[in-house]
Amino acid sequence: DAGVIQSPRHEVTEMGQEVTLRCKPISGHDYLFWYRQTMMRGLELLIYFNNNVPIDDSGMPEDRFSAKMPNASFSTLKIQPSEPRDSAVYFCASSLAGWGTEAFFGQGTRLTVV
C-alpha cells in the first residue's frame, strides 16, 4: 500500500476563497482522522470518522470548516471562506481499528491563506 495520500501538498489561496483538501486512507483502515498543525497550538484533532461516519467533530474550529467521507477511500476537508489564521499544515491519518491501534499519517497539506 502507498500509505495515506494527501493532495495537494501545498496550497496558497487568497482570503475568502474556498479550499478543499483531499485524503485517501490506507485500504482497509476503518478510521480516518484530520489534524491541524500550527506552531502555537501543536497538533490538534479536528474530526474523525469511523466507517465513513463522522464520530467527533468537536475539534472543528468554526462552521467555515466541514469534512466529508463519501466512501471508504476518500475524504475531504473544506474551508469556506478561508482566512489567514487558517494557515497551517493539515494532516490526514488512518488506522486499522479504533482504540489500541496506531495512526498512519499522510505527508500533509501546507495551506497558506494570504
Place this chain on the structure above:
Amino acid sequence: AQSVSQHNHHVILSEAASLELGCNYSYGGTVNLFWYVQYPGQHLQLLLKYFSGDPLVKGIKGFEAEFIKSKFSFNLRKPSVQWSDTAEYFCAVNALGRDDKIIFGKGTRLHILP
C-alpha cells in the same frame, strides 16, 4: 477529556549526549501511549507504542520509553543521540472507554549539534 503535556518545547543537545523527553497524560483509566517523530519536512511516523505488558518499551533507532502508571508518565529516552535525531517528537494518548481519538501533545523540537 484526556490531555497530554510535554514539558520541553525545545531541546538542544550535542551528539552522544543522553536524551530524556518528558510526557505526562491526564486520564485515570487504561491508556495506549505513543511516541511519534516528525523529521524536518516529513510526516509523523511511529517511534514506539505501549499497549500493555512490560512498561519499558523499545522502539526504532535505539529509542525507548517507560510507562509509569503512578506518575501518569511516558518519558522517551535514548542513551546517545545522533545528529540525525534532529526532529520534532510527539507524545500521544488513546484512552480506553472514552473514544477512539488519539490526542497529541504539543511536541518537543530536538536539535542535535554535530
